[in-house]
Amino acid sequence: MATDPISATGTEPDQTVRLTFDGMPVSAESGSSVAAALTAWGCHGFSRDVKGNGRGLFCGMGTCHDCLVTIDGRVSQRACMRRAEEGMAITLQEPRPRIESPAIADLAPLPEAIPSVETDLMIVGAGPGGLAAAEIAAKSGLSVTIVDERHAAGGQFFKQPANAGARKALAGDRQAADGAELIARVAEAGVNIHHETLVWGGFHEEDRRTVLSCLGPDGAFYCKARAIIIATGAHERPPAVSGWTLPGAMTVGAAQTLLRSYGTLSGRSIVIAGNGPLNFQVALEIIRAGGKVAAIIEEAASPFTQPMAGLDLVRSDRALAIAGTAQLARLQAAGVKIHWKSRIARIEGSGGVETVTLEGPRGRKTIPADTVLIGGSFTSSNELPRLLGCAHSTRNGALETVTDDTGKTSLPHIHVIGEAARFGGAFVAMSEGRIAAASLIRQLGGDTTADTATETRKLARHRRFQKALWLLFAPVCHADTAPEYDTIICRCEGVSFKRLHDLVERGVSDIASLKRLTRAGMGRCQSRYCGRALAEIANGAKPASSETSSFLAPQMPLRPVPLSALAVEKAEWGGHKHAMLPLQPPFETQEPLPFTRASTVVIGGGIAGISTALFLARAGEDVVVLEHAFPNAVASGGNAGSLHAQLLSFDHGARAEAGGGPAARTLPLQRDSIGLWQELQKETGCDFELKITGGLMVAETEAHLRFLEEKTEVERRAGISCHVIGKQQLRKLEPALSEQFIGAAYCPQEGKINPLVATDGVLREAKRNGAQLFDRCTVKTIERDHDGFTLTTSRGTIKAKRVVNAAGAFASRIGAMLGLDVPVFGAPLQMVVTEAAAPTITALVAHADRHLTLKQASNGNFIIGGGWTAGLDPVHQHPRPLPASLEGNLWVAQHVVPGLRKLHVIRSWAAMNINIDGAPILGEHPACPGFFNAVTSNGYTLGPLVGRTTAQAILGEDAGFDTAPFSIERFSGTTR
Structure with a gap:
């Protein structure tokens, strides 16, 4: 907890703000961050x-979300990005806040609409490169x-003092003064700067204009620009070592x-x-501010042992090379021990840093x-x-x-400059910006x-210096x-190397x-700190x-945003929108298939294909699964995990496909499949996090209730236990x-x-029974x-x-590879996930007249879906x-559970859903x-x-129900 203040100035501030932390009074200089x-x-x-576990400041720039x-x-307020204000009540946050409290x-008022602004040029990032371009x-x-x-x-290079103490510490500092002059010139030129504004997303309109999704102090807005310069810089991504999450461990x-x-001194x-x-x-x-540097641990060799590399540095920029040498001399004079050719092996302490090994x-x-x-x-913030x-x-x-050479990307109206493209330092960024x-x-x-010829020569000189500098280091x-x-690899989700x-x-x-299997990379920072380590672990230390x-x-x-700041009521769409299927993923392997024959080949490594393989393998069948990406990587791994026994609102009534008949005939299958899921969880000994919680489809008008009465009657006839309850019972079941x-x-x-x-x-159970799965294996012809x-x-040819x-x-x-018409369409749909909260709702929740599925996962995240249409990523x-x-x-989610307005959205994703007619297509094709x-x-x-069911059909066994309604024969034109 707190001890004596460690302000770097040792003087009384010009103005003090008073706040509290967990009820204890704290004073701070006006302008300080929390x-x-x-x-x-x-x-x-x-x-x-x-x-x-305790955490504290780590990145200091709003990237890691540790603070x-x-x-x-x-x-979930980022302490490094919020200013300390008079009367603030700051509390130690619970890992899962109780949002019903x-x-x-x-977090924010609901907007009636999200406004748009237009500009010729939008620049993301007000560091050296962005300012120079502006x-x-x-x-x-x-x-x-x-x-x-x-x-x-x-930005990070031209940091400006925010309070009296910092102004005193930076008095006479050339770097800060140069930044202030550049900022002043930009303001005089009439540039509109939105401070404290996050760009959380972006998309391209049909006219090819790019729109960036922004969130500022006054709420969300969209910015439409004729051209964009991205100057988001870089952030430090230290390698993971044991103890690097302890309070007191932070970036330089x-x-x-x-x-x-x-x-403020850091310690x-x-x-x-x-x-x-x-x-x-x-x-x-730190030393000039009165702090103590116990040691410097440097991975490079001492520059004084590298005369040729040092000479190259002097040739590239004599003044900067001399300044760097002088820095080392002053550190030695101050008695700071520098450990060259060394690295951190471990950080230890009880509740905070105590020793560094x-x-x-x-x-x-x-x-x-x-x-x-x-x-x-x-690493580039790209x-x-x-x-x-x-x-x-x-x-x-x-x-x-x-x-x-101008920063133009593969999209001609978007330029990326400075460290957002590749690491090169502030002077490189400014030249690239101009x-x-x-x-x-x-x-x-x-x-x-603008004299681009002169700027190009400057850029070449700056790059030569950077090349020589990093050769030396x-x-x-x-x-x-x-x-x-x-060692914790994923800081957000606490996933260990083991x-x-x-x-x-x-x-x-x-x-x-x-x-998918560990949640590593799913947290607030979106793998900015663990992504490279994950790739190296998966690839056996091979380079990306x-x-x-x-x-x-x-x-x-791209950063967590308040759910309520984005929630705007929209008209409900009228059904699944068929979309062009994406290209096959560019996953490749040169490894050939280890066989040329199999009794049964299953194409597709999602849950349907893997389950087919499991039941065939249990019966002794020689079965192979071919997956063009990785198992569970497409729709099965991208769904929200709802187990539906009742009809969704758009599967009954006027909006239902094929009048709703196929979906209604599928109800007994859904019921039985949920039971089969429960059996598999027991048989495999694996915790599927399966919970039969009950499902609610809520009504807010009498018309909704009449619709639900009709729907539940259909469901009961199909053997589904479903009935309409009143307000009092609803409140008792789900008071939130x-x-x-x-x-x-x-x-x-x-x-x-x-x-x-x-x-x-x-999949593990299928493999234990003898099934084989081969990923990165695209079927090209049959x-x-x-x-x-x-x-x-x-990966080769196989007969089956x-x-x-x-x-x-x-x-x-x-x-189509066999000349058959299989009437299945892609319908990309989205899902959204919030940060974790204490248990708030139990049931699977839907709405009688709006597109919504809502549930709370076992880790506390709310998962929001409901069939809202999505698009396609232009690269992937x-x-x-x-x-x-x-x-x-x-909007629908917070309309149903108002407590969601207290949480941030931390991630969204979409998956290629399957659209047929509301029922599956099962069985052997009559024409093939x-x-x-x-x-x-x-x-x-x-x-x-x-x-x-598919395994039973192959094995000639009775499925236990009439499969004829699910045969492809129900469609006309089954062959071409």
Whole structure:
């Protein structure tokens, strides 16, 4: 807890704000961030992780979300990004806040609509590169808008003092003064700067204009721009070591922000570790401010032992080289011990940092400290250009945006500059910004007097210096062993190296499967800190090979945003929208199939195909599953995990496909398949997180109640226990629902399941019984001959007596290979997930007249779906949520559960749903003996039953129900 204040200035501030932390009074300089106020007070551990362990400031720039606190009843506020204000009540946040508590406040008012603004040029990021570009563009007459997350412009390099203490600490500082001059010139040029504004998403309109989704102090808005410059910079991504999540462990950049922006020292006894010259600069700044640097741990060799590399640096920029040498001399004069060719091996402490263990040429050494700053390992903040579809390439295990000499990307109206594209320093970013602005001015039909020839020469000089600098600071101390088992790899979800290692040992070999099975990369930071480690663990330390196979795709929102800020009522759409199927994923392997024959080949590694393989293998059948991506990677792994026993509102009545008859005939199958899921959970010994919670379809008008009475009558005739309940019983079952609902249809047989682990459990059971699955195996052609089928795949040719078409939305493509019309369509649908909360609702919740499915997962996250249509990612060809669908879906969710207004949305995703006529297609095709369809539009609920029924048909066994209504013969034109 707090001790004596550790302000760097030692003087009384010009103005003091008074606040409280867990009821204790805290004073801070006006202008300080909440994190700076608490750190100056002497408190490192002012936050908690998902397991309740202490956390504190880590990145200092709003990326990691480690420093979350509750402020004035509003949960999950980033302490590093919020200003300390008079009277603030800050509390240590519960890992799962109780949103039904009146002490927890709504995060934002509901907007009537989300406004749009238009500009010629939008620049994302007000650091050196963005500011330099804005100055050139505005002087040419373009309307220029900058959006930036921080309170003031300047970015990480040109940090500006926010209070009296920082102004004193930076008195005479040339770097801060140069930044202030640039900021002033940009303001004079008429640039419109939106401070404290987050870009959380983006999309392309039909006219090819790009729209960025923003959230500022006054709410959400869309910004439509003729051109965009992305200057989002980079962030430090230190390698994971044991103890790096302890309070008091933070990045060097975070400590520099505390000092230069807020006049606050990061600790009392500080160890600085990592790689690069910034560490030495910050060490000197700490010493000048009166702090103690106990040691510097540097992965590179001493520059004084590298005369040739030092000479190259002097040749590239003599003045900067001399300044760097002087820094090292001043550190030595101050008595700071520098451990060259060394790295952090472990950080230890009880509730916070107490010791740092280094590993170097002389073995291990432990240093006492209360703070450790980890620097270097910079990575581009390129989530936005990736989301927008700009091409990227891999280099040294990292992603770089593909640009030309002007910063232009594969999308000509989008330029990416500075460290957002590749690491290069502030001076490189400024030159690139001016060149990019000049290029876009001409592209938009304007004139500029910018001297791009001179700027290009400057850029070349800056790049030569950076190349020489990083050659001099090339790390020579690399970890040659895997992390210790207790090391946390995913900071957000608390996933250890051991858990990931055990899955790889079991055969999991791709980053997406590691994510699905452990939740690593699913937290608030969206894998910014664990993504590279996940890829290395999955690939056996091999370098990243491609954007799509080695990196997790960015998802909207790029940062958590208040659910209520985006919730806008939308008209309900009238049914599933058929969409073009995505291209086959570009997953490739050169490994050939280890066989050329099998009795049954199942095409599709989702739950339907894997279940088919399980029941065939149990019967002794030789069965092989071919999956074009990875198992559970498409619809099965992308669904929300609802177990539906009753009809959804759009499966009955006027909106239902084929009049609702096929969906109604499927009801007994849904009921029986839920029972089969329960049996499989017991048989496999795997926790599927399956709970039969009951399902509610809520009504808010008398018309809704009449609709539900008709629907439940149909369901009861089909053997489903479902009836209408009144308001009092509804409130008793789910008190967190809005009081405006007057009743509901209640089905006690419904529930929820975790599809991320359930499919894996079924797959493991299938393999134990002899089934084989081969991923990254695309079926290209199928030919029928006298003794079965010949399948040509991306991994070789295989002959089979029988083929099962379990390809989901791609089933029509498989059928077409044999000249068969399988009437299955793709319908991409979205899902949304919030941050975790204490248990609030139990049942699976739907609405009688609106598109909604809502449930709370076992970890506390709310999962929101309901059939809102999605689009396609322009690069990955994956389904992607659409802004209008997100707005409408979130509005319905908070309309039903008002407490959701107190939470942030942390992730959305979309999956290629299957649209048929409301019923599955099962059984052998009458025009093609040996070819079986196993396709359903309610795939996850029905998956096990579809698999068992298909296996029974192949084995000549009775399914126990009349399968004729589900045969493809119900459609006309079954052959071409």
